[in-house]
Amino acid sequence: MPLLPCAAHHVGEQPWRGVLLERHEIPSMELPEHEHRELCLHLQVRGDDQMQWWSEGRHGVERTFPGSIMVVPPGTRDRTLWKGASERLIVSLKPGLLEEVASSADARMPEFKTGWSVNDAGLQRILAEMGREASEGWPLGRLYADLTAANLASALLRRHAFDPVNLGPARGGLPVPQLRRVMEFMTANMDRDLHLDEIAREAGLSSFHFAREFRSVTGQTPYQYLLDQRIDRAKWLLKDHAWAVQEVAGMTGFQSPVNFVRAFRRRVGVTPGAWRKQG
Incomplete structure (x- = not known):
């Protein structure tokens, strides 16, 4: 179900757990009183708007602009009036994701502050990154999507x-921009027989250091991540194109069709040909 009654873009299967993201073109409109069942965020992408809100017996007027963020906790009942058109990324987070991140610091799930026009550059960057991944079809896959969603939950906590959660110092490992660069390199070159050395060079690290840091952040070895990406690409090629299985094997970096069929069956449970027939 869409997060707003007006038309939404990028609705459908999404790779992250516990997050729903939509892009909305919002006209001048009034949204009748409603209750938020989950923590909801708006990032204004375009438009210079004046918004009025009514909530819990209070009323306010906000001047919003690209980069403005709304933070609306679960249980909030509100009515809003937008006096101008705007484009917004709207994100809803399920409690389980926030609870999982909070529990990593042995903390209870806190209550959140309501903000109708929040200025938070870090939160803005994370939401914008999620929007970019969505608009590009999540090219870096489920792993990067889940890491981004976890970063969002961490920033909110x-x-x-009201009682900020102390998640402790940031863990070691690759910074997100460096991690993204490496994942983009692997995705763009998955049709080649990639070596760990050349992947590590993208991160500016030795092979050993890179492999250790990548696993510390993602929970996967670089090989496991690349294999997942190759299988996902193979599914897309098998489903929407008439490529032969042998051709798909070459296009996704497998050295032989036999290796491709074996890896696909191990990961998916059936052969590529059987999976294509099921679709």
């Missing part, structure tokens, strides 16, 4: 809770 640290900076937008």
